[in-house]
Amino acid sequence: MQTNIIIAGVGGQGILTIASIIDLAAMQQGLQVKQAEVHGMSQRGGAVESHLRISDSVIYSDLIPKGKANLILAIEPMESLRYLPFLASDGMVVTATEPFKNINNYPEEQAIKDEIAKTGKHIFVDAENLAREAGNLKAFNTVMLGAAANYIGISKDALEKAIESYFSAKGEAVVQLNIKAFRLGAAAI
Amino acid sequence: MDTQLLLGAEAIALAAIDAGISGVYAYPGTPSTEITEYIQQSPIARQKGVHSTWATNEKTAYEAALGMSYAGKRSLVCMKHVGLNVAADAFLNSAITGVNGGMVVVVADDPSMHSSQNEQDTRVYGKFAFLPVIEPSNQQETYDAIRYAFDLSEQQNLPVLFRVTTRLSHSRAVVKQQPPREENILNPSKEKRKWILLPANARNNYQQLLEKQTTLASLSEQSFLNKTIAGNGTKAIIAFGIAYNYVMEVKQAENLDIPVLKISQYPLPDKLIKEFTDKYDDILIAEEGYPAYEEYLKGYFGNKKFRGRLDGALPRTGELSPDVVAKAMGVESDTFRTIPSIVAGRPPMLCQGCSHRDVFDALNAIFAEYPEQHVFSDIGCYTLGALPPFNAINTCVDMGASVTMAKGAADAGLHPAVAVIGDSTFTHSGITGLLDAVNDKSAITLIISDNSTTAMTGGQDSAGTGKLAEICKGIGVEESHIRTFVPLKKNHDENVIILKEELEYKGVSVIIAQRECVQTASRKKRQENKK
Numbered sequence: 001m002q003t004n005i006i007i008a009g010v011g012g013q014g015i016l017t018i019a020s021i022i023d024l025a026a027m028q029q030g031l032q033v034k035q036a037e038v039h040g041m042s043q044r045g046g047a048v049e050s051h052l053r054i055s056d057s058v059i060y061s062d063l064i065p066k067g068k069a070n071l072i073l074a075i076e077p078m079e080s081l082r083y084l085p086f087l088a089s090d091g092m093v094v095t096a097t098e099p100f101k102n103i104n105n106y107p108e109e110q111a112i113k114d115e116i117a118k119t120g121k122h123i124f125v126d127a128e129n130l131a132r133e134a135g136n137l138k139a140f141n142t143v144m145l146g147a148a149a150n151y152i153g154i155s156k157d158a159l160e161k162a163i164e165s166y167f168s169a170k171g172e173a174v175v176q177l178n179i180k181a182f183r184l185g186a187a188a189i
Numbered sequence: 190m191d192t193q194l195l196l197g198a199e200a201i202a203l204a205a206i207d208a209g210i211s212g213v214y215a216y217p218g219t220p221s222t223e224i225t226e227y228i229q230q231s232p233i234a235r236q237k238g239v240h241s242t243w244a245t246n247e248k249t250a251y252e253a254a255l256g257m258s259y260a261g262k263r264s265l266v267c268m269k270h271v272g273l274n275v276a277a278d279a280f281l282n283s284a285i286t287g288v289n290g291g292m293v294v295v296v297a298d299d300p301s302m303h304s305s306q307n308e309q310d311t312r313v314y315g316k317f318a319f320l321p322v323i324e325p326s327n328q329q330e331t332y333d334a335i336r337y338a339f340d341l342s343e344q345q346n347l348p349v350l351f352r353v354t355t356r357l358s359h360s361r362a363v364v365k366q367q368p369p370r371e372e373n374i375l376n377p378s379k380e381k382r383k384w385i386l387l388p389a390n391a392r393n394n395y396q397q398l399l400e401k402q403t404t405l406a407s408l409s410e411q412s413f414l415n416k417t418i419a420g421n422g423t424k425a426i427i428a429f430g431i432a433y434n435y436v437m438e439v440k441q442a443e444n445l446d447i448p449v450l451k452i453s454q455y456p457l458p459d460k461l462i463k464e465f466t467d468k469y470d471d472i473l474i475a476e477e478g479y480p481a482y483e484e485y486l487k488g489y490f491g492n493k494k495f496r497g498r499l500d501g502a503l504p505r506t507g508e509l510s511p512d513v514v515a516k517a518m519g520v521e522s523d524t525f526r527t528i529p530s531i532v533a534g535r536p537p538m539l540c541q542g543c544s545h546r547d548v549f550d551a552l553n554a555i556f557a558e559y560p561e562q563h564v565f566s567d568i569g570c571y572t573l574g575a576l577p578p579f580n581a582i583n584t585c586v587d588m589g590a591s592v593t594m595a596k597g598a599a600d601a602g603l604h605p606a607v608a609v610i611g612d613s614t615f616t617h618s619g620i621t622g623l624l625d626a627v628n629d630k631s632a633i634t635l636i637i638s639d640n641s642t643t644a645m646t647g648g649q650d651s652a653g654t655g656k657l658a659e660i661c662k663g664i665g666v667e668e669s670h671i672r673t674f675v676p677l678k679k680n681h682d683e684n685v686i687i688l689k690e691e692l693e694y695k696g697v698s699v700i701i702a703q704r705e706c707v708q709t710a711s712r713k714k715r716q717e718n719k720k
């Protein structure tokens with residue numbers, strides 16, 4: 001079993017939170033994990049991504065080879081397209097619908113949707129509204145994790161357990177908020 | 190023992206703590222920053238009293254680590270590749286003095302220049318200094334190799350150079366910890382002569398260093414870091430450091446029966462290399478960075494059996510990837526989806542509300558009045574002032590070069606000669622250049638865009654916080670030409686006037702544009718709210 005995931009977004013959006021929760025879940029399941037991330041300059045509002053690999057046998061490369069990503073999980077719609085060369089022919093794109101426009105040549109939103117639809121297997125998630133429903137916009141990333149949960153290769157129970165351990169230091173209220181967000185995301189698809 | 194998910198950088202830090210270091214010395218630089226940060230935040234390191242404050246620059250860091258080693262304790266010094274250029278004088282000479290307590294020099298290279306000005310390959314420095322070099326391929330090996338490097342350093346009385354690259358430093362994997370070791374006792378070096386590099390001593394030490402090379406090579410022969418992975422056929426691969434991962438990825442995915450020699454310790458294990466290379470007549474050399482060892486193995490007249498970055502089997506520049514390695518291994522690539530043409534670039538940019546923005550706005554406003562509009566700048570977040578909408582700076586060469594390049598241009602007659610530098614970069618390498626300008630009475634205007642932190646690497650402490658005006662005064666800048674303003678929109682007009690006055694002054698003037706980085710300010714606020 002091997003799952004390759006690219007988590008994509010814009011610097012400052014917190015893609016590493018999602019990566020850390022999946023890492024934790026995988027480790028708690030006794031799986032191997034490799035997770036390459038972007039630090040430094042690009043984090044200032046630039047495009048950022050994390051290559052995340054989970055497997056029950058040894059993982060060599062920290063980077064996912066082209067055409068081998070089972071899932072692109074994007075926190076921002078245009079960013080889901082930037083990593084298409086990595087997507088496997090039967091791979092899944094799960095993306096938030098809310099654009100992050102910090103550039104003045106941001107493409108037309110419908111054109112982005114059309115391109116995403118061309119990939120065949122895709123899910124649009126209105127994460128902002130779902131996070132609000134869960135109780136806090138900050139739960140945006142856990143909503144996205146919930147929406148992608150079927151394609152991560154780890155059970156939802158295990159992911160929820162990881163959410164608990166990830167947020168436990170911040171108190172029970174934050175844990176519950178994120179569990180709720182995760183479930184709303186999972187139910188939305 | 191414990192297993193945990195660690196970045197390569199964190200694996201280095203944890204291993205160093207477990208190896209019994211008494212201090213880490215560093216100036217922040219991507220991709221090496223997280224090593225020192227991890228030690229600073231480690232409760233165990235804090236409890237042990239491991240020294241871990243930031244140094245003013247890589248040279249002072251290096252020399253302090255060497256001093257700690259002189260005192261008999263284990264020390265770690267960390268920097269990014271270009272930082273080693275700053276510390277190069279101390280580094281090369283420390284190979285001649287040797288060490289007392291174990292000393293490991295971690296240098297994080299940045300092939301593909303994710304956040305750097307060049308791609309230099311630190312292994313070349315290792316060869317240049319005749320020091321052992323270790324280049325692990327994964328996070329667990331990184332942990333194990335750091336512990337080994339400290340032992341090696343003490344056994345051989347030499348600093349050990351430890352090279353990682355961005356990919357390893359910033360990638361996480363599960364790492365298993367080993368039992369920690371106690372710190373060394375204070376035991377200052379009794380070998381009085383070896384540390385004094387007067388010619389007579391230095392010649393002697395240098396001779397000894399050269400004589401050690403055979404021992405170092407034979408240690409590589411036996412090292413757990415170098416090994417052969419069996420396979421059949423006439424084609425083979427020598428994979429160095431992290432390149433090993435890409436080779437093995439392809440070998441595993443494609444089920445290739447191809448022999449691989451993995452090298453992670455230098456100087457090269459001669460026997461191992463000879464035995465391996467004699468057996469095959471087509472050998473791919475996969476190394477991250479320069480074709481340093483490909484060139485060496487090929488020899489001057491170009492032994493045809495070696496392929497790699499020199500003959501185009503692999504790209505000459507940039508970071509390796511599983512895809513380029515697969516192609517070099519003869520694997521036909523499938524066709525992949527392409528990036529749709531509507532996808533726009535999203536370059537990094539200054540944060541909203543960043544003080545550098547107001548500095549550049551003021552500068553651009555005043556420049557409209559001058560025929561010559563050139564700004565010498567430096568390395569930090571403000572380098573992003575080169576991009577639209579500011580287009581406000583013309584140079585970024587190395588730490589501190591803004592000051593001295595402006596001086597040179599002023600000496601050539603350019604007016605105004607303006608330099609923009611951050612507070613951390615100013616104390617790192619700008620001070621001495623400013624002293625030159627003062628001594629020569631060069632007509633430069635230096636703007637220190639002071640946000641009280643080392644912002645680009647994530648907001649580490651800056652050595653000159655609260656002292657910049659005093660420093661400038663102390664090295665002789667006239668007090669009336671040390672001006673301070675607050676870069677805010679509402680002060681724009683006032684700030685433009687101050688700039689105008691100082692640009693017109695035909696001597697050294699310094700303008701300190703003082704406002705805290707909004708990122709560190711909001712982080713501090715969050716931490717205070719928590720309390």
Ligand code: SF4
Pocket residue numbers: 044538539540542543544545570640644645706707708709
């Ligand atoms: S991190 Fe600080 S200094 Fe850097 S761009 Fe953002 S606000 Fe400006």
